[in-house]
Amino acid sequence: MIAVVGHANLTPDTLELVETALRERVQSLSKGATGLVRTGAGLPVVFGRVLRDVGRRLVLLLPAQDSVPALVPPGDQVATGELLTLAEQVQLLPYDPLNRNACVSADEHLISTCGRLLAVWDGSPSDGRDATAHLVAYARTRGIPVEVVWPPGAAREEAA
Template sequence: MIAVVGHTDLTEDAHGVVRAALRTRLAQAPAGTGALVRAGRGLPQVYGRAAREAGRPLTVVLPAEGAVPAPLPAADRAAAGELLLLAEQVRLLPYDPAVRDTVVAADERLVGAARTLLAVWDGSPSDGSDATAHLVAYARARSVPVEVVWPAGAARSGRAERAPGVRRGRPAAGPVGRRPGTYGPGGRDLRP
C-alpha cells in the first residue's frame, strides 16, 4: 500500500495541483497497489480522489472506540463521508481524533503499514500543529521509502487546520499514545 501524510493547511488552489501529482504517482505504481489514508478533510480527501482517478483501491482508516467507529470532529465528517464512498476497505484504529498526539500515533501506524509513503511536504520542520517532518523521519527510520510530493503551485495557508475541539496532549485514557521520551514540551519532536 501507498500511504499519504502531509500538511493540513494546503490552500484551496493547491488541492488541484497536489491531486494531479498524487494521481500521476499512483498511476505509476504496480498493478493492484492500494492507497491508504486516515479519514479527514483536505489532503486525505484530495488523496482519496486521486486514488479513485488512478484506479487504485482505497483503504480509509477511521478512529475507533472499542470495536465501533468513533465520532470525527464536525469539520471532518463530510470529507470522511466522501472517503467512505470512495473506499474499497475501511479499517478501524483506536485513537482519539480530538487529541493531536493520538492522531500522530495513528499516522505512525499508517506509515508502518505502508510499502511507500507519499509526503505532501514543503520541507519545513514539525511544529506544534504539523507533524509532517516527524512522520517523514519516522518512515525513513523504519526503512519505508518516502517520496516527497511538492509540485509547482503547491502552497500553504500558513495556518494548520485544527478542527474545533482538537487539543494537544495525551488522552485521559486509551490504547494509543506517543511513546515516552520522544516528545518534549509543546509537542516538539526530540529525535535527532
C-alpha cells in the same frame, strides 16, 4: 500499500496541484496497488479521488473507541462520508481524532503498515500543530521509501 500524509493547511490551489502530482505517481504504480489514508478533509479526500479515478483501491482508517467507530470532528464529517464511499475497505484504529498526539500515533501506525510513503510536505520542521516532518523521519528511520510531493507554486494557508 502506499500511504499519504501531509500538511492539513494546504490552500485550495495547492490541493489542485497536489492532485495532479499524485495522479502522475499513482498511475505509475502497479494495477494492484492500494492506497491507505487516515480520514480527514483535504489531502485524504484528494488522494481517495485520485485512486478511484485511476482504478486503484483505497483503504480508510477510521478512529474507534471500544471497537466502535468514533465521531470525527465536525470539519472532517463530510470528508469522511466521501471517503467511506471511495474506500474498498475500512479499518478501525483506536485513537481520539481530537487529540493531536493520538492522531500522530495513528499516522505512525498507518506508515508502519505501508511499503511506500507519499509526503505532501514543504520541508518545514514539525511544530506544535503540524507533524509532517516527524512522519517523514519516522518512515525513513524504518526504511520505508518516502517520496516528497511539493509541486511548484504549492503553498500553505497562514496560521490563524
